[in-house]
Amino acid sequence: MRLLVVEDDPLIARSLEQALTPLGNTVEAFTRHADASAALRHDRFDLVLLDLGLPDGDGLALLGELRERGDTTPVLILTARDGIDDRVRGLDLGADDYLAKPFSLVELEARVRALLRRSQQRIDNRLRLGALCFDSVAGLAYLNDTALELPRRELALIEGLLLHAGNIAPREMLERRLFGFGEVGPNALEVYISRLRKRLQGSGLRIRTFRGLGYRLEEAEA
């Protein structure tokens, strides 16, 4: 994956490079708005990490320019400004996520992974986490590349969890996906979750419950 980092603070730029390169990415860092803008016009990147406070211009202007051109490259905004207005404006202009400084590198890596996954899915219509894969065109789920024979609701559950892979899939979303808008008992969803948990045993994946909130499909820690 090619990542473009626009960041004028050398310490942060270096740590970003060092944190993201080991994940299998190529990182190109620019300290100036104009250079980054030129690079974006000539090359294709999979993700842009954009600092808002640049010495020669406003990061939001760069973002606006990008979206104006119809470029849908995902953009993660990094900023020391905690003004809520900036955040809203950034998202309005088409930023995909927003991270306020100071941030922990772990947090950053998680967000970058999620954005890259979404970026990837836009290309091949497949949802994937570890050994589990869902082909949204064929409507089939695979575990270790073996197609699973599953009832419709379990397939819908897998798709729902994979859509939020690494993050919590809200309980209401999953219920609507499985049961539509009708009334459901409090434990109906839990029944399907426990069935899926059994199927995933030994696959390196697990489903964690968040009380009242939802479920998170995650890779079991080694």
Next chain:
Amino acid sequence: MIVVDGTLKTRLALWLLATVASLGLLLLVEAYLSATRAAERAYDSQLEAAALTIAEAVQWQDGQPLVEIPLAALQIIATRHQERVFYAVLDARGEPLSANLDLAIEKRWRDAAAERPSWHDADHRGQPWRLHGREFDSAGWETQDPVQIWVGHTLAGRRSLSGELFEHAVTRFLAMVLVAGLLMFLAMRVALAPMRRLRHQLRRRAADDMRPLDARVPRELQELAETLDNLFARQRNSRDALLRYTADASHQLKTPLAGLQSASELALKSEDPNAWRRALGEVHDGAARTSRLANQLLSLARLRHVADASRLAPVDLGALLRETLLEWADRDLAGAHDLGLAPLPARPVLVPGEPWALRELLGNLIDNALRYTPPGSEITLGLNDEEESVELYIEDDGPGVEPSRLARLHQPFERGGRQDTEGSGLGLAIVDSIARRHGAEWRVENRTPHGLRITLRFRRLPGASVA
């Protein structure tokens, strides 16, 4: 923002002008009418005198009325303005016995004059005339037929007199306006003097002078002066609070920075890579703590000192709670805790609020709970929907807080007697600020057997639907 909207002087002057102008208009109309009336009366009485003079000259000869028009009568009719003159003596049938112009006297006028002396405005050869007619019973030897005497003249004299009278009235009025204007100008100067004094005093004031005003003001300005004093007092308090807060904040920032400094110093002196590693860990933690502290200080400062709290709009507290909790549950920090949401009420819960501030409030409550409870603790947030208010709560099964410290928890840098956490002691102070901004009451209590529960009570907006 101060928008200069004219001056008090202009405003007063304009009102005065409007008053004087409308009064003046009325006065002038009145003056015009009364001048016209006076002129009419003066000249009408001349006509009357002329008619009486002619009446004196009527004699009866052989049953026929005979009149030798007296010279004086004609001069009276003509007046000193040399009006054109009309006279006619009519017999009982209305036939002229004597007349100098072919000015026709209408039948109804003759009838009116038969009743009582009458006055008419007439037009003769394109000129307006004023006519007067009256009837006299002549005591002749043979007959007693009445005769009517009509006199009239043109209107130059009346116009000239009424014009003259009106001119006098206007002159008097203008003189009055002039004098009144002058007096009002002086009065305004005198009346506005206290304002000018106050302005000078305020202008001379040093920027950091926040003592109460020392000024003599009239009662109308008392309120303004008191408001200013009040403003100074509030500024003084706010400045003092800011100074205290800044001092506290620096102190608080110094502590973790000192830790960073000593840890890195120790590591630099050491040759042992294991010690370096341990020190680096400490440095990292210290840096994280410091940056979090800085964030919180900033939030608190902003909450306390941003004057223009944006207007409160209806916010669905349930949705906001779920959204915020989802975000926090996903964080690394929450990985070791059991963070959960109690079932939400079925209907949307609307409260007046600022979404960003409420998110900040929830974030601090959750952050606090995560930091002050041991890993594995159960933390639950929820809403209790009531008729007119809504209760937002967060509870944990951690160690709770020593009862004597419960009341002080909302003060900045208060850690509930705990030094073993990364907390800054600012979280609840921020919560307090935001709650106050929203007019929400909040309280902290220990749970049995152990744990802490924080409850906030918001005013609920009527109506269940939200767009």
Next chain:
Amino acid sequence: MSWRLLLGGWWLSLALPAWSEVLVIEAALDHDVAAPLLRAFEQAHPGIELDYRDSSTLEVDSRIVADDPPDVVISSAMPWQMARTNEGYASRLESAEARAWPEWAKWREEVFGFTFEPIVIAYRLDLARHMTPPATHADLHALLTEERERLRGRVTTYSPAESGIGYSLFQQDARYSTRFWDLVAAMGNAEAVLEGNTRDMLEGISEGRYWLGYNLLGSYAMVWAQEHPEVIVQVPQDYALVMMRMAFIHRDAPHPAAARQFLDFLLSREGQRVIAGETPLFSVRPDVIGPYTAQRLRDQVGDRLYPIPLNASLLAFVDPQRRAAFMQRWRREFERR
């Protein structure tokens, strides 16, 4: 009678034929007397040609209401001029001269009295040989009573019925003294002959038909006396009436601009100077010097000059009832015997 005056203006009328305007003046003022004034005007205003028609006062009055009105009307019949003005036949003259004209000699700035002619007694030298000539109205009355036989048929005065001036003068006399009627009766007793105008009276005196004339126009009489030494003119010493010629611009004047110029000229210092120096009409203006001025007359006769007032009271004289009553009384007194 009508003269068309081209005196000394023929070359001008050749030079400026197109500009030439004919101003029609209807006047009860002998052309001979007015000629110097007219000449002076034509010299001052070469573009204006004058059509001066002189006639009796009653004719002049009838011309005012005719279908083709004149531009300017001049007449000595003051009550009639006043009545026409009151009826609105005069148009206002807006000019500096008009405004400056004395108040007692104008009305509404529409009609102007522009001469100052004393009313006089004239007698033949023969009379003085036989009796003391009269110097006052009382003298005249006494003379007529005492010398009735000798003066029978030798006294002349105006016929109030035929002459507007005569009528006005008698009306005015009657105003000043009730003894006037004694005078009328005395004249009646002396079988006084009534004439229509001053000229006829003067001619009669010159021819010896009359010895004494009462209420003659002083302007004509003074000129006549200069050429006829047998005629003596006496300004009455108790009171002397003064008559004014009244001029106005006709409301429907065909040439109003020229008419205004003419009237302005009559009132101007220049016009009044001609009146004072070249006519016996006497100038009204106090700032004009000449043999015939109101001022000079006053200096000679003193304060006993009584101008017929130029005001609304004149209207009474033309009131038919009043006129009828006056004439009735006149006849009664005159024919008393």
